[in-house]
Amino acid sequence: MIEWSEEDLMIRDAVRGWIDAEVRPSLDALESGELPPYDLLRSLYKTFGMDEMARSSFHARLAREREGGPADAEGSGDDRPGGGNAAMSMLPIIELCKVAPGLVSAMGVGLGLAAGTIMKRGTPEQKERWALPLLTMEKVGAWAITEPNSGSDAFGGMQATARRDGDEYVINGGKTFITNGPYADTIVFYCKLDDGAAPRDREILTFVLDRGMPGLEQSKPLRKMGLHSSPTGELFLDDVRAGADRLLASGSQGGRESARQNFVTERAGVAAMALGVIEECLKLSVEYAKTRELWGQRIGDFQLIQLKLAKMEVARLNVQNLVFRHIEMQRAGRAPTLAEASAMKLYAAQAASEVAQEAVQLFGGNGYMSEYRVEQLARDAKSFQIYAGTDEIQVTHIARDLLSR
Numbered sequence: 001m002i003e004w005s006e007e008d009l010m011i012r013d014a015v016r017g018w019i020d021a022e023v024r025p026s027l028d029a030l031e032s033g034e035l036p037p038y039d040l041l042r043s044l045y046k047t048f049g050m051d052e053m054a055r056s057s058f059h060a061r062l063a064r065e066r067e068g069g070p071a072d073a074e075g076s077g078d079d080r081p082g083g084g085n086a087a088m089s090m091l092p093i094i095e096l097c098k099v100a101p102g103l104v105s106a107m108g109v110g111l112g113l114a115a116g117t118i119m120k121r122g123t124p125e126q127k128e129r130w131a132l133p134l135l136t137m138e139k140v141g142a143w144a145i146t147e148p149n150s151g152s153d154a155f156g157g158m159q160a161t162a163r164r165d166g167d168e169y170v171i172n173g174g175k176t177f178i179t180n181g182p183y184a185d186t187i188v189f190y191c192k193l194d195d196g197a198a199p200r201d202r203e204i205l206t207f208v209l210d211r212g213m214p215g216l217e218q219s220k221p222l223r224k225m226g227l228h229s230s231p232t233g234e235l236f237l238d239d240v241r242a243g244a245d246r247l248l249a250s251g252s253q254g255g256r257e258s259a260r261q262n263f264v265t266e267r268a269g270v271a272a273m274a275l276g277v278i279e280e281c282l283k284l285s286v287e288y289a290k291t292r293e294l295w296g297q298r299i300g301d302f303q304l305i306q307l308k309l310a311k312m313e314v315a316r317l318n319v320q321n322l323v324f325r326h327i328e329m330q331r332a333g334r335a336p337t338l339a340e341a342s343a344m345k346l347y348a349a350q351a352a353s354e355v356a357q358e359a360v361q362l363f364g365g366n367g368y369m370s371e372y373r374v375e376q377l378a379r380d381a382k383s384f385q386i387y388a389g390t391d392e393i394q395v396t397h398i399a400r401d402l403l404s405r
């Protein structure tokens with residue numbers, strides 16, 4: 001794949017039109033936190049029939065599973081609608097990220113991580129009960145691993161526990177930086193079995209929790225640097241009682257391995273998010289370089305400005321190539337390894353962050369003003385280098401793979 005097909009471009013233009021009509025006019029309300037993102041995302045789903053596509057692919061998949069076939073026909077491990085049509089799953093991400101990358105975080109966590117985990121490890125009953133309403137966007141999902149004392153060392157330092165009590169589990173602990181945490185109806189919650197083993201060696205359990213369960217408190221959105229259209233919050237659990245019907249299967253390699261599979265999906269998705277930011281910053285920067293005049297000439301005539309534009313174009317080409325390669329791999333039924341996904345994420349996140357910062361610089365004082373939009377994209381893009389594993393953690397995953405060969 002070297003470029004988008006005609007059909008892809010039609011999809012892109014339709015999504016773009018919807019974003020111009022629905023998201024751009026709401027951007028201030030999204031940025032202030034006054035408007036949570038979920039109704040807009042539901043409207044996107046309804047407008048493009050993605051809710052119905054999700055429903056029918058869910059039922060087809062469950063039918064295959066019940067007949068003993070593979071759970072994932074495409075082999076992509078991607079539970080988002082359009083997972084079978086890679087361009088359809090990538091183009092809305094890219095286009096939304098040109099305007100409000102937080103919308104993609106809010107959507108990706110609910111679909112890719114929360115529903116994705118339930119689809120990989122749930123029983124058919126658990127999938128029907130919790131994953132389907134997340135996949136159609138009727139409900140909002142969160143995926144909770146990070147704690148105040150365990151982010152990069154997520155499993156080693158995890159302190160949330162589940163203690164067996166008869167047929168039930170009693171869960172205690174706190175989570176932080178949880179995307180959709182304040183509004184989530186359904187929470188995929190990771191904790192350790194309190195069985196007397198040394199804390200670092202304890203089994204990881206994953207529960208599905210519902211908003212309103214006694215003992216579960218969801219904080220208000222935390223104030224943060226950017227990504228305001230994606231509410232982020234804390235969770236507090238005080239003796240929350242969960243039956244075994246809420247426990248997801250650990251699988252052959254346990255909860256740790258399932259979380260790692262999610263990292264692959266999430267990290268590959270960040271490359272598409274980065275491409276959206278880069279394309280938008282480049283477009284805005286070229287327009288500005290052609291129109292802003294100083295010393296009797298347009299700033300695009302200055303070689304230092306040309307260098308910025310040229311570096312942005314190099315980043316755009318490289319990240320686009322990563323996205324195209326990922327689409328080709330999905331079509332071939334191949335999922336990236338953790339190291340490949342980490343390499344994609346590391347490069348794309350840094351590229352988006354640098355491009356957006358350079359766009360602010362190119363715009364001068366206007367770049368620092370919200371009206372010119374690049375400052376929001378610069379703040380939003382910084383988050384790509386932190387969540388789904390920091391840059392430093394991507395380096396460790398890539399290096400570990402290289403050194404193990």
Ligand SMILES: Cc1cc2nc3c(=O)[nH]c(=O)nc-3n(C[C@H](O)[C@H](O)[C@H](O)COP(=O)(O)OP(=O)(O)OC[C@H]3O[C@@H](n4cnc5c(N)ncnc54)[C@H](O)[C@@H]3O)c2cc1C
Pocket residue numbers: 109143144145146148150151152153176177178179180227232383386387388389390391392393396
């Ligand atoms: C906007 C946003 C949304 C998020 N959404 C979610 C969510 O939905 N669910 C969820 O569970 N979590 C979520 N997170 C949490 C995110 O995954 C963590 O913030 C991230 O993994 C880093 O953990 P930490 O913040 O504890 O930093 P720390 O782990 O404390 O890291 C501090 C510094 O040390 C560095 N470091 C750590 N280990 C090493 C090492 N071995 N070698 C070198 N350097 C190292 C880090 O790179 C970083 O620079 C979100 C975070 C943000 C910012």
